[in-house]
Structures are given as structure tokens and as C-alpha cells.
Amino acid sequence: MALQALIFDVDGTLADTERDGHRVAFNLAFREFGLDWDWDVDLYGKLLAVTGGKERIRYYVESFNTDYAKPDNFDELVASLHKTKTRHYTEMLSGGRIPVRPGVRRLLDEARKAGLRLAIATTTTPDNVTALLKYSLAEDAESWFEVIAAGDIVPAKKPAPDIYFWTLEKMNLGPADCIAFEDSENGLKSSLAAGIQTLITTNDYTADHDFPGAIAILSDLGEPGNACQVFSGDMRGRGYVDVALLKQWHAAA
Numbered sequence: 001m002a003l004q005a006l007i008f009d010v011d012g013t014l015a016d017t018e019r020d021g022h023r024v025a026f027n028l029a030f031r032e033f034g035l036d037w038d039w040d041v042d043l044y045g046k047l048l049a050v051t052g053g054k055e056r057i058r059y060y061v062e063s064f065n066t067d068y069a070k071p072d073n074f075d076e077l078v079a080s081l082h083k084t085k086t087r088h089y090t091e092m093l094s095g096g097r098i099p100v101r102p103g104v105r106r107l108l109d110e111a112r113k114a115g116l117r118l119a120i121a122t123t124t125t126p127d128n129v130t131a132l133l134k135y136s137l138a139e140d141a142e143s144w145f146e147v148i149a150a151g152d153i154v155p156a157k158k159p160a161p162d163i164y165f166w167t168l169e170k171m172n173l174g175p176a177d178c179i180a181f182e183d184s185e186n187g188l189k190s191s192l193a194a195g196i197q198t199l200i201t202t203n204d205y206t207a208d209h210d211f212p213g214a215i216a217i218l219s220d221l222g223e224p225g226n227a228c229q230v231f232s233g234d235m236r237g238r239g240y241v242d243v244a245l246l247k248q249w250h251a252a253a
């Protein structure tokens with residue numbers, strides 16, 4: 001059966017959002033709440049083991065800041081902190097500060113012209129996706145995606161496959177009709193557990209992750225004249241990922 005749809009993760013895949021985006025926004029929220037918590041670049045790399053911002057705050061308190069005495073209203077505090085973090089993050093995006101990764105715009109344009117269906121399956125908050133698409137891709141970029149599956153719409157976040165199952169159901173597609181794009185071990189576990197072939201593009205935080213079962217592991221999607229690094233997989237002589245290559249990979253699987 002022919003390739004029908006591409007499903008994209010957001011953080012780390014469409015754009016390098018974690019180190020200079022989410023991390024900074026978390027710290028701004030902590031400061032606003034008078035907390036002396038500071039997530040430096042290294043610590044944040046460890047905290048990324050847990051997906052989802054609210055879940056990550058809990059993980060930090062429970063595993064890295066064990067001296068902190070949780071107040072009775074801790075659940076509310078986490079929710080408020082996260083809301084504030086989202087405000088800071090989307091404000092940062094609105095300044096156009098976080099560009100999409102190499103090859104992303106080109107491949108999305110090409111896929112739309114080729115009539116492939118597009119979707120997003122991410123752990124991040126829906127407002128964050130909307131802002132990234134609008135300010136880093138194009139004013140109307142949200143409309144390029146038939147389904148945007150994000151945040152708390154499924155209770156079990158990646159590495160659980162639920163967000164991908166939700167996306168497939170909304171699109172009335174089977175896993176074999178699609179290719180997923182991910183950047184992390186948790187993301188790959190999620191897409192593969194849903195049965196979807198997955199291409200990995202790595203970033204600084206995920207370069208040392210294990211990616212068993214990926215179609216290929218690349219530094220990025222590459223551009224004509226600016227080839228990506230290939231860590232594993234067969235690029236069939238190309239220096240960048242295009243729709244023709246995706247179709248070849250899909251047919252070979």
C-alpha cells in the first residue's frame with residue numbers, strides 16, 4: 001500500500017525547542033513563583049527522561065530536589081507553575097526566536113504538494129504547537145496539519161503509544177500507511193509501539209540515545225547542497241530526505 005501520511009513529533013524534531021526554549025521558560029516560571037529552582041543545561045538533559053512539563057516538574061521534585069517540602073496544594077502549584085511556563089514559552093516563540101530544523105520546511109512543502117496527509121503527535125501543550133507553527137513556520141501552518149494531537153488529550157504520554165493511536169484513529173489510517181518523525185528514545189518507543197515506521201533526526205540532547213528499529217538515524221533532514229550526517233540507514237545516494245526517499249523506505253518495509 002502507498003505511503004499516505006507523515007506524522008511529526010514537535011519538540012526536538014520540528015525545532016530545537018528544549019534547551020533554549022522550554023528549559024528557559026521553566027526557570028522563568030520558577031523565579032516568578034519565588035522558587036530558587038534552576039534547571040541548568042545538564043540537569044535538564046536528565047529531566048528530559050520524563051516527557052510532559054507537569055510530569056517533569058514532579059520528577060524533579062521527587063528525584064532531584066528531595067529536600068523540598070511539598071505544600072498541601074502541590075498539585076495546584078504544579079498546574080500553576082506549568083501554566084506560567086507555557087505563557088513564557090509561547091511569548092518566546094512569538095518573538096520568532098526558535099527556527100525550524102534544517103529540511104523541515106522543504107519537506108513539509110514537498111509533502112503537501114505530493115498530496116501526503118500531515119499530522120502532529122506530541123507530548124507538549126497544544127498552545128505551544130500552535131505558537132511554534134505560526135511563528136516559526138508560517139501564519140497558516142496550523143492548517144497544513146489534518147490532526148494535531150497534543151498534551152493531555154491522552155493520559156499516558158510518550159513512551160506510551162497512545163498519542164499515535166489517537167492520531168491514527170482520527171485520520172482513519174493504519175500504522176502501515178504512515179511514517180513518523182521523532183528525535184528521542186521515548187518518542188521512538190511510542191511510535192514503534194503503535195506500529196509506525198519511524199525516521200530519527202537527533203539533536204544535542206538525544207545524540208546518545210539508542211534508536212533500535214528506526215528506518216534511519218540522521219543529524220537532520222538535510223537540504224540540497226547541505227547534506228545531513230547519516231548515523232545509520234540507507235539514504236540511497238541522497239544527502240537529504242525528500243518524499244521520493246520516504247516512499248522508497250516505506251515500500252521496502
Ligand code: XBP
Nearest residue numbers: 011022051052053122123124125187
Ligand atoms: C516533548 C516534551 C515536552 C516539552 C514540554 O516530548 O517532553 O514535555 O519538554 O512541554 P516529545 P509541556 O517531543 O517526545 O513529545 O511543558 O507543554 O508539557
Ligand code: MG
Nearest residue numbers: 009011012183
Ligand atoms: Mg521530541
